[in-house]
Structures are given as structure tokens and as C-alpha cells.
Amino acid sequence: MPTDTAPTQTDTARFALRVVAWSLGLFGLLRLNWTEAHVVMPLTRLQAPMAAGLFGASALPVQVTLACSGADALALCLAAVLAYPVKWRTRLAGAGGGVVLILGLNTLRIGTLGRAASSPEWFDTLHVYVWPAVLMLAIAAYVFAWMRFADRPLTPHEQAGAAREPFPAGRPHSRLPPQSTRRFVVLTVVFLLLFSVVSPLYLQSAIVLALADFIAHAAAVILAGVGVSAYAAASVLWTPRGGFLVTQECISTPLIPVYLAALFTYSTGLRRLILGVLAAVPLFIALGILRLLVVALPEAVLASPFFLVHAFYQLLLGAVVVLLAAVWRHGRRAALGRALFGIIVGVLFVRLFGPFYARLITSPAGTPLDDPQGAIAFLPAFQIGLFLALWFAAFATTGWRRMLAGVALLGFTQTAGLLAMHAIAGSSGMTAHVRDVRGWAIAGPLLIIAAVANLARPRH
Numbered sequence: 001m002p003t004d005t006a007p008t009q010t011d012t013a014r015f016a017l018r019v020v021a022w023s024l025g026l027f028g029l030l031r032l033n034w035t036e037a038h039v040v041m042p043l044t045r046l047q048a049p050m051a052a053g054l055f056g057a058s059a060l061p062v063q064v065t066l067a068c069s070g071a072d073a074l075a076l077c078l079a080a081v082l083a084y085p086v087k088w089r090t091r092l093a094g095a096g097g098g099v100v101l102i103l104g105l106n107t108l109r110i111g112t113l114g115r116a117a118s119s120p121e122w123f124d125t126l127h128v129y130v131w132p133a134v135l136m137l138a139i140a141a142y143v144f145a146w147m148r149f150a151d152r153p154l155t156p157h158e159q160a161g162a163a164r165e166p167f168p169a170g171r172p173h174s175r176l177p178p179q180s181t182r183r184f185v186v187l188t189v190v191f192l193l194l195f196s197v198v199s200p201l202y203l204q205s206a207i208v209l210a211l212a213d214f215i216a217h218a219a220a221v222i223l224a225g226v227g228v229s230a231y232a233a234a235s236v237l238w239t240p241r242g243g244f245l246v247t248q249e250c251i252s253t254p255l256i257p258v259y260l261a262a263l264f265t266y267s268t269g270l271r272r273l274i275l276g277v278l279a280a281v282p283l284f285i286a287l288g289i290l291r292l293l294v295v296a297l298p299e300a301v302l303a304s305p306f307f308l309v310h311a312f313y314q315l316l317l318g319a320v321v322v323l324l325a326a327v328w329r330h331g332r333r334a335a336l337g338r339a340l341f342g343i344i345v346g347v348l349f350v351r352l353f354g355p356f357y358a359r360l361i362t363s364p365a366g367t368p369l370d371d372p373q374g375a376i377a378f379l380p381a382f383q384i385g386l387f388l389a390l391w392f393a394a395f396a397t398t399g400w401r402r403m404l405a406g407v408a409l410l411g412f413t414q415t416a417g418l419l420a421m422h423a424i425a426g427s428s429g430m431t432a433h434v435r436d437v438r439g440w441a442i443a444g445p446l447l448i449i450a451a452v453a454n455l456a457r458p459r460h
Contacts, residue, residue: 018083019189026075040071047103051111070106072197073135077102080143080190086150094146101142105135132201136194143190144264184265191257192439199435202252209235212246215285219292237292244292244309251288253313254439256280258320287316310373314382314438319343321442322389325449329394342393346385354381361414369425375437376421380414387445395449406452413444 029035077098082091109131116122202208216232223230223239230239237244259280267273291312308315322342326335361380362368369376387410391403417440425431432440 019079019186022079022083023075023189023193026079027072030071030075043103047107047110051107051114054107054111070102070109070135073106073139074099074102076190076193076197077139077143079193080139080186081146084147084150084186090150094150097146098139098142101138102135105138109135132198136198139194140190147186184261187261187264188258191261192254195254195257196436196439199252203248205248208248208252211281211285211288212248212251215251215288215292216244216246218285219289222289222293246288246292249435250291251284253284253287253317254435254442255287255313255317255320256284258317259283287313307374307378310375311378311382311438314375314441317442318382318386318389321386321446322346322393325390325394338393342389342391345392346387346389349388350381350385354385357381357384361411362418364415364419367422369421370431373434375434375441376418376432379437379441382441383410383414383445386442387448390445390449398452402452406448409452410445410448413448417444 030040078095081094081098084091084094109126113123113126113131116126212235213232216235216237219237220230220232228239230237232238235246237246260277263273263276267276291309294308294312319339323335323339326339326342330338358377358380362377371377384407387406391398391406395403421432
């Protein structure tokens with residue numbers, strides 16, 4: 001009788017898919033007109049008098065709208081809790097605690113904003129910077145604490161009860177401590193969702209803009225030091241090839257939540273965790289400078305640096321994902337060689353067949369969308385290249401039939417996604433944010449890999 005009940009790669013993939021599915025479902029549910037009118041708005045209006053009772057009347061009239069509901073924060077919290085593989089009784093208890101926490105914090109948020117309404121500076125600081133950060137940290141702390149509680153060892157009384165409860169065949173016991181791989185996947189998904197939700201916090205931040213100015217000036221100094229004519233004015237780097245504007249969006253890369261997820265998963269102690277968090281700022285400043293230094297590459301190597309500057313973090317994140325997949329599947333010793341082989345296969349495909357594949361995928365959509373950075377045009381070729389790199393780095397033993405099924409499924413999602421983007425642009429004039437396109441570029445192949453490879457019995 002098999003006794004190995006440790007969580008498998010299949011469990012990790014299924015949990016990642018559940019987190020994504022719960023997140024999308026809850027976000028969509030809370031944005032339905034009926035839900036907003038009959039659930040979200042009544043709850044928000046209920047919080048307003050409670051906030052006034054705690055903090056007193058608002059200094060100036062403040063309109064409490066759907067933007068004040070905390071619905072996005074609530075959806076993130078509930079998605080992480082409801083997707084976690086423990087008993088439904090434990091999940092529902094965790095979800096209830098999350099609802100109480102978020103609604104309580106949101107009531108405090110409304111009350112403090114009302115008291116600060118007479119001071120525009122204080123109001124903007126609390127509304128745009130302080131409270132989004134507080135909600136983000138509160139969600140992360142609550143979810144991590146609840147997961148630790150849910151994974152605690154069973155007491156003797158609980159063990160006696162569990163012995164009388166049969167578990168379905170093949171299902172691991174939900175109380176076993178999760179593997180580090182599963183925790184890393186969980187934290188990556190949670191941090192990426194938080195990163196997207198709090199985007200107004202960093203995309204409008206004067207501090208992040210000051211870092212962008214520093215990166216532009218530092219790159220200019222380095223380029224001038226190696227003999228390239230360059231100077232910086234504010235956050236614009238000027239070179240013989242033209243000007244390169246560095247904005248908050250340029251340095252707010254999705255690599256940041258992936259980096260934090262790795263820290264919280266693999267740090268062996270509190271000291272190393274704190275040092276890793278403190279190192280995040282200089283590390284990503286250095287990456288921002290490195291990103292700009294590609295303008296110094298000779299024209300024989302890189303005819304147009306604009307594309308590489310814009311896609312720098314997307315390409316770097318893709319390489320990191322391939323390496324992590326190889327480490328996860330084959331261990332550290334064999335990972336580097338397998339990752340390099342996968343990356344070479346992906347790059348060769350993009351170089352040799354990328355333009356043809358992109359035309360094949362985009363032709364049903366018709367007229368190209370507004371795409372100043374080329375992220376949408378590059379998406380089909382990049383995704384198939386990343387899929388092949390992941391496959392040959394980590395999943396080649398799964399079989400060529402599954403690989404072909406993944407390629408076909410990826411092509412279908414690309415065509416459907418581009419058609420949907422054209423339909424939205426035609427009806428509302430809205431085009432997907434470049435950050436979301438680059439996020440889809442990474443997430444799409446990962447989800448397809450999970451669907452066609454990891455949901456099967458793992459083969460080593």
C-alpha cells in the first residue's frame with residue numbers, strides 16, 4: 001500500500017490554476033451590475049455611518065462610491081483562501097475571517113479619509129499611498145497566517161477524528177505541510193495579483209519617479225564613461241540614437257513580486273528575509289540601469305534598441321521562469337544546462353519562424369491595434385518561444401503529443417485573446433495596457449504548460 005502522501009507537482013499545478021480561476025471569478029462576480037447594486041454598494045453604504053460613529057462626522061462632504069468598497073482587496077483575499085487545498089470547513093472559516101478583516105479595515109479607511117478631507121495633501125496621501133499599502137500588507141499577512149494555521153500539525157483529538165474519516169484515493173492529506181514549490185507558486189500568484197491591483201500606488205508615485213530620474217542619470221554617466229555620447233535631462237536619457245524616457249512604469253516590473261515570492265519561500269531565517277527585502281531596491285535600480293545600457297550596443301548587434309529596452313523585463317522574466325522550471329523539475333545541478341538548451345530552442349524558433357507564426361495568429365483579427373511599444377505584435381512569437389523553452393528545459397519527457405496539444409491550445413488562446421481585444425477596442429475604444437499584455441505573455445504559456453503537462457502523472 002503506497003504511503004507517500006507528499007504533495008505532488010500535479011497538486012501544485014492544480015492549486016495555481018485554482019487561484020487564477022477563483023481570482024478571475026470573484027473579480028468578475030463583484031463587478032456584475034446586479035452584484036454592485038444589491039451587494040457591494042449596500043455594504044459600502046453601511047460602512048459609512050459606522051466610520052462616522054468611530055471617527056466622527058467628516059470634515060467636508062465625502063462621497064462614498066464603489067471605489068471605496070474594498071471589493072478588489074476582498075476578491076484577492078478570498079481567492080487565495082478558497083483555492084487553498086484544505087477542508088471546505090477550514091476554507092469557509094478563513095474566508096469569513098478575511099471578509100471581517102477587509103470590511104473592518106475599509107471602515108477605518110473611510111473614517112480616516114473623512115477626517116482628512118479638509119486637508120487635500122493628507123487626503124491624497126492616505127487615499128493614494130497609505131491605505132492601498134495597508135490593505136496589501138494586511139491581506140498578505142492574513143493569508144500567510146491562515147495558511148500556517150491550516151497546515152498546523154493535527155492534535156491527538158483531531159488525529160483520532162481524522163482516522164475515522166476516509167480520504168478519496170490518491171488525495172493527499174490536507175494537513176500535511178506544503179512543499180516549498182507549492183508555496184512559491186501560491187505566493188507568486190498572490191503577489192502578482194496584488195502588484196496589479198495596487199498599480200496606481202506606484203504608477204503615480206513621486207518617489208518611484210525620482211528613482212527613474214536617478215536611473216537615467218546613472219546610465220548617462222556610465223555610457224559617457226565608456227565613450228558613448230549621452231546625457232540625462234530629468235528622467236530622459238539622450239544618446240545619438242535618440243531619447244529614452246524612464247517612467248514609473250519602466251522600473252515597476254513584474255519581476256518584483258516574483259522576487260518577493262522567492263524570498264518569502266526560500267529564506268532560511270528572518271535575518272536573510274529582511275536583508276533580501278532591503279536588497280530589492282538597489283537590485284532593481286541596477287536592473288533598470290542595465291536595461292538602459294543596451295543603447296550602447298553597436299548597430300551591428302542591435303539595429304534598433306527601442307524594442308529591447310521596452311521588452312527587457314519581459315525577456316528577463318521569461319529566462320528566469322525557464323531556469324526556475326528546470327530547477328524544479330531536474331534539480332540544481334542539471335538545471336542550468338537544460339535551461340540554456342530550452343532558451344536556445346525558443347530563441348531559434350522566434351528568430352526563424354516568429355514572423356510567420358505572428359502573421360498566422362494575427363491575420364484573423366485584421367487591422368493591428370494601437371501598440372506603441374510593440375508588445376501586442378511580439379506576443380504570439382514570444383509566447384510560443386517561451387512555451388518551447390519551458391517544454392525542452394523541464395517537460396520534454398512528458399511526450400511530444402502533449403507538446404503539440406499545448407502548441408495548439410496556446411495558438412487558440414492567442415487568436416481568441418486578440419479577437420477579444422479587437423472587439424473591445426471597436427466597441428469602447430479601449431486597448432489593453434502594455435503591462436497587462438506583457439503579463440499575459442508570461443502567464444499564458446505557464447498556464448498551458450500546467451494544463452497539458454503537470455495535470456498528468458508526473459514522469460521523471
